[in-house]
Amino acid sequence: MSDSDTPHHDGGHGHDGHDHPANLAHHFDSPRQQFDAAKVGMWVFLATEILMFGGLFCAYAVWRANHPEVFLAAHKKLDMTLGLINTIILITSSFTMAWAVRAAQLNQQRLLVILLSLTIAGGCGFLVVKTFEYSDKWDKGLWVGTKNLFNPRYEEPSDREANQAPGEQENQAGNESENGLGESNENTAPEMPPEMSPEETPEEASEQGPVAAPDAALQDPDENAHNDEPEVMRSAIPVPGMGPPGLSEAYSDQEVQRQETPPTPEELIAQLPDHVREKWLHQFFQVYFLMTGLHTLHVIVGIGLIGWITVRAQRGAYSSEYYTQVDLVGLYWHLVDLIWIFLFPLLYLIH
């Protein structure tokens, strides 16, 4: 415990027998230096966290650029209200955390414990809401990996087979997607052959739209059925104009028709045949579960860390002399919050 009011001034002399603060490790000259080192270390560590999530954000960007229609359609299966509630919960808990750091700096021991407990409550609330969301997705067969109905390699979870006839849960999945995916959802992915034949590529599909995709515009639909178009699909949403010069040389000699009033993405999606709209739909849920899953893992770690400092705070370990751990855990918690603030619009609020 370092409740003593002894000022600890070190003039660069390490171990000359002066009163040594209890929390000062031997290899630092002063509490100030120790605090600075810890702070630098934490910020650098947070940089690694950002880059780790940065990889996922990058993957998100690539997938969304490749299949924007998938993201537009699939995000409607997420519950925006629950996402909003979670956002509010996390921002509030960030606030209580920041206040807790201030309380530690001001020696307000009781307030510190209360605020830390509130922060933990916020984290747990987040997890509860997330559990509801995840179990809902599981029930609808919109889980990660091959447990997703739309995955070409879909595998029926063993427990569901026992409880439900396959038809039932398909209807469930279909009902959920009224606004985003159109009405006729009987032909969900499991029935679809993974090898999609070329005539079902979105290039053809978008041709019926008011704006033809640049490459589709040049092709007769009948020819399109027999060409050697690779199976890898491009976006069904036509590019608004040319890409940056040089980056999209494939289209450089083709005329791009510009539309006076471009159709909304929803209109375009509505014009796509069902199987095209749904072919890659599982991708959205892969990215959703990978990103929110990793984030949830961080929330759990954060709750553990805050729990640990709450126990220490209750024993009076922190004071205006020493609050490094509260400060650092606070930084970590703010980062977890900040990542969610990016995840929420990217996953729930797509336009």
Next chain:
Amino acid sequence: MSVTTTPPITVGHRQQPSSPPPGSNYLNARRGIMSWLITLDHKRIALLYLFGVLGAYFLGGVFALLVRLELFTPSPVLAGSSEKAWELYNHMFTLHGAVMVFLFIIPAIPAIIGNFVLPLMLGAKDLAFPRINLASFYFWLAGGLFFTYVLIKGVLNFTFPVLETIWGPGGLDTGWTFYTPYSTTLTQTAVVEATLGAFILGFASILTGVNFIASIHTLRPKGMTWFRMPLFLWSLYATSIIMILATPVLAITLLLLAAERVLGVGIFDPNMGGDPILYQHFFWFYSHPAVYIMVLPALGILSELISVFSRKHIFGYKFIAISSLAIAFIGFLVWGHHMFVSGQSPLANAIFSLLTFFVAVPSAIKTFNWLATMHKGSISLKTPMVYALLTIFLFVVGGLTGLFLGAINTNVHLTDTYFVVAHFHYVMMGTVLFAFLGAMYYWWPKIWGKMYNENWARIAAIVVFIGFNQTFFWQFIMGSQGMPRRYATYSTQYTRHHQFSTVGAFVMTAGLVMVLANMVHSVAVGRRAPRNPWGGNSLEWHTPSPPTTFNFDRTPYAGDPYNYDHWRYVSEEEGYVYDPPDSDDEDITRP
């Protein structure tokens, strides 16, 4: 001195250090196996890393020799049937690459030499976070155990094929790059275990990087401004930045790879709407900067050795310091040059090629500054200096052949040939291993307090050098004639080259055994080392050899690390003695 009684010696770091009894040093201050396994002393952790990393180097070396043996003739060597032999060959080159890259080269210089020397150069008692430092070693060990597990399982499966049906696939045959879709859908080996191993090793790297950055920021002593730091610290600082910024990307890449294999998420699988090229971008976004994680500390060591053994102030200090940061920065922008033939757009190829050539600028700045430092210096060819000179030679060869690979048109011809193999062995092994050995010899007296046999060390250096060039120089020729890499068999026109190369590998091994024997001999019966056998002026030479547990009795004052004026050679000491001209304006407090 503390007025209270000295607390009992524990492994923790919190007690007040009392002044140690005479003759006490970090090696003998505490005894018992636990005092090593849970030590928080950066010097002891460096030694833990030393033994671990050398073990990994031995393992990777055995794989390398097996690869070279298989290539001795075009027909199968390692096993009777060609199918079996070539399967084995795939495992051997994969494990050679993975073990050498992840377990040896990346931690070698930062975690061994850096760990030992960095706090000493800072005049500090330890790194900023001793516990994190220890944790990083155990992360390294855990990652290493994953690889060992993959290896043992592979060996057992190979010997008793029935085991594979019981406990699943073992071994690894994807190449160290884990390229998709082979690694995610086709291979029948333990990819998930290996990627988890590499993932955990990433934590070791990150923790070391965090520790180094925080230490350099906050533990510099009075008088050591940023531009008075020894250049080795600058290179470690740049290395740490790369570790911090690149390693997490590898971590997420490997997690995605594991998720792809285990859950079937289809991120990198075009049949499921994914993109296999995305994997290559992710992987090289880490693995190209990782090349600089390996090579930058080696270049920092050269800056130290060349200045000390030329008895001359380093030439162009600021340029060398900034060039380390410049290499770290540009290193992040060139990953696409590994993917010239992956089908990325011609514009991207052109940009990556141009940026690749930019790396040559800071590299050349360093090289010319070293040469300028030696110019008119008083060069003594002690073993570390011999290694430094050999390293410059190998670095220049490796760097100049990199130009052929960085140019798109020659790259298309040379890609995936032995030219690439030779190029990166000149940079990775030539530069890094030789600088590492030079550093080991240079700081050996400080680490163990013992001198080694100078003549044997120099002979061993020459043997290793000859063996190295014999192994790899022919691979440039083979490669430019079209010999592809990773092939277990070849057209007979390459037989002579391959045989010459294989013999070279064994010559090099003999040289390395001489190095090891000399070092073991020196620890056992070597002559006592003086405080400063080489006359260096960075702070580690101001403390006894080997240092006490807390390095310095009091925080020293740091002056110019490359000013050797005040060190005088005393033949009775067989080392240099600090001899400040006038105690009033002395710029370094002798501890």
